[in-house]
Amino acid sequence: MSIHQPPDDWFQAPHGPERVWIGLALAWCLILFLMMPYWHFRGKQNSTGEAYRTTPAEFAERVNRFIDANKVGEENGVPLVEPAPGSDIYLAAQMWRWYPALKLKKDQTYRLHVSSLDVQHGFSLQPMNMNFQILPGYDHVLTVTPTQSGDYLIICNEFCGINHHLMTGRIRVEG
Amino acid sequence: MSDPKLVDRLERERDTEPGDHKMPGTVVLTALLLLCFVVYYFANWKALADVWHVR
Amino acid sequence: MTSLALPVGNFRTGEARTCDTTGLPVCLHAQRFIKLNAVCAVVALLVGAIGAILLGLTRWPAVHLLPADWYYRVLTLHGINMLIFWIIFLEIAILYFAGTTLLKTRLASTKLAWTSFLLMAVGAVLTNITILQGTADVMMTSYAPLQAHSNFYLGMILFAVGALLGVGNFFACVWIARRDKTYQGSMPLVAFGALAAAIIAVVAILHGAIALVPTWLWSLGLMDAPDAGWYRLLWWGIGHQSQQINVCAMVSTWYLLATLTVGAKPLNQLVCRSAFVLYVLFINIASAHHLLVDPGVSAGWKIWNTSYAMYLAVLASMIHGFTVPAAVEVAQRKKGHDRGLFGWLVKAPWANPGFSAFFLSLIIFGFIGGITGVTLGTQQINIIAHNTLRIPGHFHATVVGGTSLAFMGLCYYVVPLIFRREYAARALCRLQPYLFGIGIVLVSIGMSFAGSYGVPRRHWDVEFSGAPFAKGFDSGAHVMLGLMGIGAVLAFVGLLTFILLTVHAVFLGKRNEGRAMTAW
Ligand code: HEM
Numbered sequence: 001m002s003i004h005q006p007p008d009d010w011f012q013a014p015h016g017p018e019r020v021w022i023g024l025a026l027a028w029c030l031i032l033f034l035m036m037p038y039w040h041f042r043g044k045q046n047s048t049g050e051a052y053r054t055t056p057a058e059f060a061e062r063v064n065r066f067i068d069a070n071k072v073g074e075e076n077g078v079p080l081v082e083p084a085p086g087s088d089i090y091l092a093a094q095m096w097r098w099y100p101a102l103k104l105k106k107d108q109t110y111r112l113h114v115s116s117l118d119v120q121h122g123f124s125l126q127p128m129n130m131n132f133q134i135l136p137g138y139d140h141v142l143t144v145t146p147t148q149s150g151d152y153l154i155i156c157n158e159f160c161g162i163n164h165h166l167m168t169g170r171i172r173v174e175g
Numbered sequence: 176m177s178d179p180k181l182v183d184r185l186e187r188e189r190d191t192e193p194g195d196h197k198m199p200g201t202v203v204l205t206a207l208l209l210l211c212f213v214v215y216y217f218a219n220w221k222a223l224a225d226v227w228h229v230r
Numbered sequence: 231m232t233s234l235a236l237p238v239g240n241f242r243t244g245e246a247r248t249c250d251t252t253g254l255p256v257c258l259h260a261q262r263f264i265k266l267n268a269v270c271a272v273v274a275l276l277v278g279a280i281g282a283i284l285l286g287l288t289r290w291p292a293v294h295l296l297p298a299d300w301y302y303r304v305l306t307l308h309g310i311n312m313l314i315f316w317i318i319f320l321e322i323a324i325l326y327f328a329g330t331t332l333l334k335t336r337l338a339s340t341k342l343a344w345t346s347f348l349l350m351a352v353g354a355v356l357t358n359i360t361i362l363q364g365t366a367d368v369m370m371t372s373y374a375p376l377q378a379h380s381n382f383y384l385g386m387i388l389f390a391v392g393a394l395l396g397v398g399n400f401f402a403c404v405w406i407a408r409r410d411k412t413y414q415g416s417m418p419l420v421a422f423g424a425l426a427a428a429i430i431a432v433v434a435i436l437h438g439a440i441a442l443v444p445t446w447l448w449s450l451g452l453m454d455a456p457d458a459g460w461y462r463l464l465w466w467g468i469g470h471q472s473q474q475i476n477v478c479a480m481v482s483t484w485y486l487l488a489t490l491t492v493g494a495k496p497l498n499q500l501v502c503r504s505a506f507v508l509y510v511l512f513i514n515i516a517s518a519h520h521l522l523v524d525p526g527v528s529a530g531w532k533i534w535n536t537s538y539a540m541y542l543a544v545l546a547s548m549i550h551g552f553t554v555p556a557a558v559e560v561a562q563r564k565k566g567h568d569r570g571l572f573g574w575l576v577k578a579p580w581a582n583p584g585f586s587a588f589f590l591s592l593i594i595f596g597f598i599g600g601i602t603g604v605t606l607g608t609q610q611i612n613i614i615a616h617n618t619l620r621i622p623g624h625f626h627a628t629v630v631g632g633t634s635l636a637f638m639g640l641c642y643y644v645v646p647l648i649f650r651r652e653y654a655a656r657a658l659c660r661l662q663p664y665l666f667g668i669g670i671v672l673v674s675i676g677m678s679f680a681g682s683y684g685v686p687r688r689h690w691d692v693e694f695s696g697a698p699f700a701k702g703f704d705s706g707a708h709v710m711l712g713l714m715g716i717g718a719v720l721a722f723v724g725l726l727t728f729i730l731l732t733v734h735a736v737f738l739g740k741r742n743e744g745r746a747m748t749a750w
């Protein structure tokens with residue numbers, strides 16, 4: 001009974017279809033689990049959470065040094081930066097911009113450092129639809145290889161204040 | 176459709192042997208659920224495989 | 231008829247009545263708090279519902295109703311009133327019912343119940359006022375270092391402490407029932423489910439305290455800002471565990487409604503009870519699946535804590551997903567509805583809103599909520615889902631189409647049995663679960679697929695007009711947002727119908743001596 005006491009001998013193993021379903025469900029749950037370690041070793045898309053302690057001031061300084069060394073132009077008032085393939089590259093999230101704009105080479109790997117200079121932000125690359133959480137104090141390192149060329153939009157998908165929906169940036173992939 | 180005495184009647188009734196119960200409809204329903212689950216789940220892995228490489 | 235003989239249990243004279251439908255004793259003190267909490271729940275639901283339609287019409291790009299500041303304010307209002315106040319007020323009401331009536335015992339402490347209720351009510355009012363004053367546009371998650379006015383946190387803390395005291399009263403009832411031996415052997419299944427929910431609630435609220443108390447002190451200038459990463463870990467310690475409370479409460483409600491509407495009984499008590507135990511044991515670091523693309527937590531940590539290697543909490547839901555319809559099927563077949571594969575389902579009492587709400591809730595939760603939830607919570611797949619509309623798409627199928635709809639079905643029994651009043655306008659009552667259910671399915675599907683195109687959640691303008699770089703979304707995304715908008719209108723009408731019918735029944739409904747409504 002659901003709302004009355006159960007019979008005294010309620011402690012009994014399940015039978016028939018109920019038992020089969022439990023077995024099937026357990027097997028499926030194991031598959032659900034195993035897919036994750038499998039993809040961790042074999043898959044090309046993983047979030048390893050690699051991060052280092054930083055502070056907004058320190059990170060801003062690294063971003064500025066990076067821009068000074070690699071700036072190739074300006075786009076919509078935002079510096080456009082073309083770093084060497086394989087290098088460490090920097091992106092600052094700040095109310096309400098992604099800074100600077102990045103120009104990358106297709107099929108080259110970069111170590112992209114992203115951190116916030118103020119509140120939490122959401123790195124969301126469109127229309128690729130790849131999303132990562134960006135926190136102040138954490139230098140989040142994404143080892144990324146663009147596999148398609150074109151102009152991509154970075155939007156912010158963590159609420160970060162009244163102009164949150166205006167916070168966009170650019171990644172251009174060539175070659 | 177809840178007649179007031181229903182619950183009392185159920186309380187008095189002893190459980191029949193569990194083996195007697197037939198539930199083919201539920202079996203079909205849950206099989207369908209598992210099927211949808213498998214399809215949606217692996218379609219998502221496929222979608223993931225198409226985005227940029229990242230670690 | 232209220233029987234004159236003293237009901238079974240440990241009641242003093244005049245302290246209880248016997249329910250005419252279930253034959254169970256109803257403690258009159260507990261009854262008062264069931265009523266008070268249920269009324270507050272419905273008030274919060276109304277506030278949330280007004281928010282819901284405003285948000286739905288804002289995220290529908292063809293309408294784009296609210297200005298940006300009000301969109302974010304109403305989003306905060308909607309999230310908190312729905313997910314926290316509506317759900318938790320009703321859950322505390324359920325605990326009063328399960329802790330007394332099902333265990334045939336009296337309420338442990340009326341004083342404690344008053345304290346709990348007042349704290350919750352004051353907390354809810356304080357938080358709502360702070361939001362409406364425009365000093366807490368931070369979303370329900372209030373991720374530090376984004377800061378709200380200190381009263382926002384204070385209100386939440388008061389509410390949580392009140393809820394904790396309510397849970398404490400439930401444990402005290404269980405203790406008294408055991409001491410007075412008001413029931414022998416094992417407690418009824420629904421009470422067992424409520425116990426599982428109560429245990430999780432304690433753990434959840436403790437996480438909430440560790441997250442929110444320092445944050446409150448910070449907002450008063452008494453402490454440094456909490457670390458953003460730690461805040462997320464702790465906040466989701468309450469944010470996600472409370473979803474497991476909702477699942478427990480919803481599944482218990484399914485069993486209860488299955489019994490009340492078609493006389494179903496669980497096939498195998500051991501299976502059902504074990505599944506509840508799995509919920510308690512395997513959601514510990516459930517906050518993990520909210521941090522799957524966070525910095526500072528490793529892949530190993532994410533994979534382990536999101537699954538504990540076997541997904542045993544998912545297993546538990548899959549088990550209930552079988553045993554609940556199976557119990558209905560067996561009961562229906564016993565009654566002679568035995569034709570073919572689905573004769574039992576066709577012949578089910580679909581006109582009884584208690585049944586239709588329950589069964590729609592089961593289907594929506596399983597087929598949409600469950601499947602999307604496990605998929606989004608897969609470590610790597612989260613990369614293409616995090617903070618997109620896929621997330622609200624998922625939880626509007628779990629906590630809205632699932633839990634909230636089940637709770638509405640429950641109200642179609644609570645009002646006649648506890649308030650002892652009847653619903654009027656039966657045709658509308660019959661229709662209501664379908665309106666809401668279909669609406670929320672469209673909302674959920676529209677959001678999920680719009681999110682698959684990358685459309686973000688908590689975002690005012692998918693065109694990004696005025697931003698330094700802008701490119702709108704695919705037309706497919708707009709179709710999906712339109713679908714969500716239409717669903718939102720339907721669901722809102724369904725929800726408002728429910729609220730009006732219930733408020734009318736509670737205050738003006740025909741008195742009925744506590745009998746369930748049968749002639750639907
Ligand atoms: C008529 C029914 C409802 C409709 C049409 C509706 C619609 C919406 C919409 C459009 C959003 C905004 C999504 C965004 O822009 O990010 C939203 C957010 C949300 N809804 Fe609902 N909703 C309904 C009922 C509920 C209920 C009953 C609950 C909880 C029990 C709920 C919980 C939430 C939560 C937690 C959020 C997220 C708030 C945030 O992002 O901080 N909703 N809803």
Ligand SMILES: [Cu+2]
Nearest residue numbers: 121156160167
């Ligand atoms: Cu931002």
Ligand SMILES: [Cu+2]
Nearest residue numbers: 156158160164
């Ligand atoms: Cu933002």
